[in-house]
Amino acid sequence: MIKIAILGAGAIADAHIQSYRKFKDRCDVVAVVDLYPEKAAEKVAKHSLRAAVFKDLPAAIGQADFDAASVCLPPFEHAQATIGLLRAGKHVLVEKPMATCLEECDAMLQAAESSGRVLSVVAQNRFRTPMMKLKRILESGLLGSVLHGQVDSFWWRGGNYYDLWWRGTWKKEGGGCTMNHAVHHIDLFLWMMGAPIWVQSVSLNLAHDNSETEDFSTSILGYPNGSVGQVTASLVHHGEEQQLAFQGARAKVAVPWQVKAMRPRENGFPDENAEAAAQIQAFYDALPAVCHEGHDGQIGNFLEAIEGRGALLVDGAQGRRTIELISAIYQSSHLEQRVVLPLSADAPFYTRAGILERARRFHEKTKSVANFATNDITFGRDFGN
Ligand SMILES: NC(=O)c1ccc[n+]([C@@H]2O[C@H](COP(=O)([O-])OP(=O)(O)OC[C@H]3O[C@@H](n4cnc5c(N)ncnc54)[C@H](O)[C@@H]3O)[C@@H](O)[C@H]2O)c1
CATH class of the missing domain: 3.40.50.720 (NAD(P)-binding Rossmann-like Domain)
Structure with a gap:
């Protein structure tokens, strides 16, 4: 025991x-x-x-x-x-x-x-049936080469979310929605698409004035084979319509689960490729559900x-890889530079001291409560099966 x-x-x-x-x-x-x-x-x-x-x-x-x-x-x-x-x-x-x-x-x-x-x-x-299946589909090669991967880590939080004492400060929360919300989707994205070699990002605070940190960031990621990723993190999206989507040469797959495939007409305009979509759907349907979600x-x-x-x-090295990309997103957006990965130990955003010295404070945190009256929380989009 x-x-x-x-x-x-x-x-x-x-x-x-x-x-x-x-x-x-x-x-x-x-x-x-x-x-x-x-x-x-x-x-x-x-x-x-x-x-x-x-x-x-x-x-x-x-x-x-x-x-x-x-x-x-x-x-x-x-x-x-x-x-x-x-x-x-x-x-x-x-x-x-x-x-x-x-x-x-x-x-x-x-x-x-x-x-x-x-x-x-x-x-x-990661321990959700559609995510496990998506990972297996990407590994199967059925999509052809992956050209574009997209993360919409869209969340919504009220301004008072940041009243909790540790939230909304670089020192205690370590960042905003990229670090604490998109971290889930960035982990999934890296697991499925692998590590990029550069990142270019913008981060902003659009609507949370009791927070030093961002409530929105958007990033372009470059891959060694020339493919591209787009990661957006947000706390201002009503409906929290989160998704991961991958465009392959042959088809698109996404979670919440969707498969689409096109083929060209004689003039290059698209027609549905129902056979390719059906083949991927059949592969998806045959994969097992996870036992514990x-x-x-x-x-x-x-x-x-x-x-x-x-x-x-998910071992420590994989946890670290997610923090590495988030650190690179911060370095890129706060220093307004394209950042090459992996980050070395002398990178400006490798240490907490480096981040505290260089990260922009969007607002001053002026309100702080020790505890909320309720501990009820939500977990983002239900990805179904
Ligand atoms: N996986 C998820 O979906 C998910 C969802 C919510 C939160 N989280 C993460 O979980 C962690 C905690 O978040 P939370 O929302 O539960 O926060 P919380 O503030 O509700 O709970 C943290 C608790 O830790 C206690 N605490 C703080 N410092 C302590 C110390 N030194 N010794 C003993 N107790 C101490 C606080 O009193 C508090 O009760 C964060 O890292 C957050 O990002 C993960």
Whole structure:
């Protein structure tokens, strides 16, 4: 039985606890930690856990017997907590974003390597049937070469979203919607399309005046084979119509699931290519659904890796790769330059200090609340099956 600690008893902690509870024959949540012990106690009661409550990580490490932890803290605390846990011999599943800069990611990877413990980064949307199927279709070659990949990471948040104390500051949140919302779709995009070799970006704040950071960014990504990517992150899109779309030489596929194929008439104008679309649709339909969706799937995978029964789908190196692209997007948009990847350790946006020194503040954060009255959150578009 794997003994689990939950670090941070805020909004996302429920998803972790519920998922661990789905695997209760293999794991048990034995500790919940929060600066506000009453918030930790509330989770214990809400989920009927037999878990001890602690108000900081050193107390939990010193007094509780656990094997693995979910880090559900604000982004600026991910690196330090993860490194402390790994050094204490615990396996770690850290919430997105992995950290606020690449330097922190590298220190986390180093700690994982020296400890020999499992380090996984949350990217729960990989564990969704349409995403798994899309990935398999891209690997199948049925599209022909991929010419263009598009991420519409469209979200909507009210201005008061940024009233929470850690949000909307470069120091604590580490960025705006590119870092904290598009991180999900950027992970998926890199998983499916691979790493670009350059990026050119613009970032703006259109409508959130209690935040130093962007609520909109758009980026063009260049690939070694000449193909191109477009990644847009936004918090001003009503309806949150998020999508990933790939245009191949032979057909287009997208999630929410769609397949389209064209062929040329004698004069080059398009006709539907129903056979190509039907072939891809048949391939899609034949692929299996995932057993566990979202956080359930990721936590199942984390447990398997700890048990030595399977490989991680999202390891620390993949978490780092997402932060690398986000750092490059920030470097490009804030320094108004095309940025070549990979980013080296002397890149201006490699360290947190470098980012804090150079990132533009769109607004001053003037309002701050310690907690909202409700922890109800939404998770973006339901991608269906
Ligand atoms: N995967 C997803 O879809 C998803 C969704 C929401 C949030 N998140 C991520 O989860 C993380 C937490 O977000 P949230 O919305 O739950 O935030 P939150 O503010 O609701 O919860 C964080 C909790 O951590 C506690 N805390 C802060 N510092 C602490 C410390 N040093 N020791 C102990 N407790 C401490 C706070 O008191 C708070 O209860 C963030 O990284 C966020 O990006 C992921």
